[in-house]
Amino acid sequence: MEENGFRPKGFPELKNDTFLRAAWGEETDYTPVWCMRQAGRYLPEFRETRAAQDFFSTCRSPEACCELTLQVRSPQKREGFMPSACPVKQPVPYSLQPLRRFPLDAAIIFSDILVVPQALGMEVTMVPGKGPSFPEPLREERDLERLRDPAVVASELDYVFQAITLTRQRLAGRVPLIGFAGAPWTLMTYMVEGGGSSTMAQAKRWLYQRPQASHQLLRILTDALVPYLVGQVAAGAQALQLFESHAGHLGPQLFTKFALPYICDVAKRVKAGLQKAGLAPVPMIIFAKDGHFALEELAQAGYEVVGLDWTVAPKKARERVGKMVTLQGNLDPCALYASKEEIGRLVQQMLDDFGPQRYIANLGHGLYPDMDPEHVGAFVDAVHKHSRLLHQN
């Protein structure tokens, strides 16, 4: 990492470590909160710009990624948003205003999980209104030969490291910066399906018909992810989240065979990689969407935090995972359609159920594009307000 000039030194001192403390299982004064997809990507103004037309070019621009990371949903700053400009250079940084308005306790770098398949040599485009598309998905076992050596992936993704370093500098220590990646199985689904799918039948066909080739592909992805995630920390990421977004398509049996071992391997090897590189450990979060059936296993997979979607009741989740892991989640994103009063009530219930410690508030999935930013603010405020009361009792 040394040659890219973005070593994690000389960063501004962290002023709000509540998220990190909760992630490590330390006591906090209130419940920290952030939102999956809080970055500008899902803002209407983002989708109207050329960034949406050329999504992966935006991902390759550290300036744009920095801006989009800081530009969380602002109710009053819709006009004048230009991802190609970098207004953070202004004396009163425009892009930090939303973070002032919505006092989120963490930022997550703007990027996409599919930069890893891209770095492995696959073409991926983002089709506006449709989603990602691979013109040449993996169809046959021999297609694996098309993939680049996973060892080159981290250097291919230097632009992500640059974005992380720039963003951490510009965050000025307000809150910690989270890096992320897609888990091997979820990346495999995109690479085989060639895009989204309601059944993941093609990717699952691989698991049933070509288990050895599937394991080979999952190993390649794991080998790519480990240096990529270590590199994110080297560049300045202060926590890491692994998204197993398509866990729900696997039942307990397939998950145990084709997802969990790689999830465990990523955690183990990233931790070893950080140590080897002389980097301080960072908390790691595993979010396996619809992976309700594997909660116990995920809590033992080497991650400090287990993310939950909204289909798991908080108390039951805590009973199942025990006390040695922090839980993150899990408000139904659609709850943000409710009135602010109802959001407050739902947040209160959620916080009461999760309890005041070893907990990070979040949604159970990402924000949707049509959500009112003011309601995001109501969510954040409700978490802070009610959790301070909870922590006092």
Next chain:
Amino acid sequence: MEENGFRPKGFPELKNDTFLRAAWGEETDYTPVWCMRQAGRYLPEFRETRAAQDFFSTCRSPEACCELTLQVRSPQKREGFMPSACPVKQPVPYSLQPLRRFPLDAAIIFSDILVVPQALGMEVTMVPGKGPSFPEPLREERDLERLRDPAVVASELDYVFQAITLTRQRLAGRVPLIGFAGAPWTLMTYMVEGGGSSTMAQAKRWLYQRPQASHQLLRILTDALVPYLVGQVAAGAQALQLFESHAGHLGPQLFTKFALPYICDVAKRVKAGLQKAGLAPVPMIIFAKDGHFALEELAQAGYEVVGLDWTVAPKKARERVGKMVTLQGNLDPCALYASKEEIGRLVQQMLDDFGPQRYIANLGHGLYPDMDPEHVGAFVDAVHKHSRLLHQN
């Protein structure tokens, strides 16, 4: 029901009641098996015919529905399939050959859950390759005024009753015939979204923003479903399955408020309706896909059978629901991509885990169009073969 001339009398004697016995919780000699979406609808030859182009016209033709119900996936009879013809009139009924080849223990009437919104006055078309589409979905609360009186739905759907009666006659007592409907919440999602959706955000927005109007809509649907399901039994259906296909979009809280009460109400009122009409009770199956969080509640909802998707481990499901309900499911449909040997192994594991009684084998979801019919046969055979061994022990 009397005026339509399809009273359930004079039907041939049932020769194989294994499915019904298992559904009622009675002892069986082997484990009965059927497949969701086993009817011809998902056959390649079906999709190539005009039936796919004019899906709901097919639903309105009792002859075509009968043919498609009996025409389960045959590996050797792909040619010459004509849904408009009715080859069952031939001396050796062509359409019964597949049932001979694949000794399924139940048939399910070919129809669609969206005939109910249609009967309520909504326009629905089936777009080939895309799915159902409502040109004018419910957008505002006042759109509920567009819906017809639910009391007229059953008479509007007389064509389904005719299809059931015809099919039961032509089944000649081989196996019982299952009727079905979509549950209120699932029907509501289509009516509000106007088609499929990965998030159901519009329908969930109703739940959060218009809870009273949502309950009004769900009550209308319940009021339509009760006489429709009673009518199916009057016409000859020997069991009923309610599909809550979109349960997973609701967390425990929303499910408890907006899905479960109507699921319970349907069961209670259908049972009362059957009694009032002097009809013998039939076993009822509730299948709430991705409803893992509500298994205990579903087992108490007034249904004899609880269907499971493949994300729930059989032993855990049995622990959670207790002994007073039959379980149905739950092989991952994609397991049919595996080799026949592997299918046999997976079936054996599933049967061992569910145990020999109070169990109906099925997939955890419907068959996919690209599945090899021979592998469906391997699934059915494996269930019968292994369960006979299990029942002997």
